[in-house]
Amino acid sequence: MQRFEFKVIPAPKRGEKARGVKTTEDRFALALTNLMNQLGAEGWDYVRADALPCEERVGFTGSKTTFQNVLVFRRVISGGAAEVQSSTRLLLQEPVQATPRLGPAETPMPGNAPAVGPAKPDLAAE
DSSP: OOOOEEEEOOOSSSSOOOBBBBBBHHHHHHHHHHHHHHHHOOOOOOEEEEEEEEEEEETEEEEEEEEEEEEEEEOOOOGGGGGGOTTEEEEEEEEOOOOOOOOOTSSSSSOOOOOOOOOOGGGGOO
């Protein structure tokens, strides 16, 4: 089974100036191309782009949710897991198994449980 490490980085927010690149779209595409080529040279494969919610503090007690655009890359781990110890890397070893589903809370459990009613004083204590 192949094991992967993942790298998530913020997507570029501005384009890069270059000779012959005039429009905003072309400059942004150039910035993205340069970033992807740099990571590709390091062995990272592009997986996807996401816009994820991020809660930020506003003032002393307030908060607001913004969305951050990130790029997700992965590469195959060739060595042991000892080389992957950074908090920015995730290690995917095996798929996570789903937790067993429980029935509805109203379903009675089988057994001989006594009926529950109002509390009665303990007569043996007298």
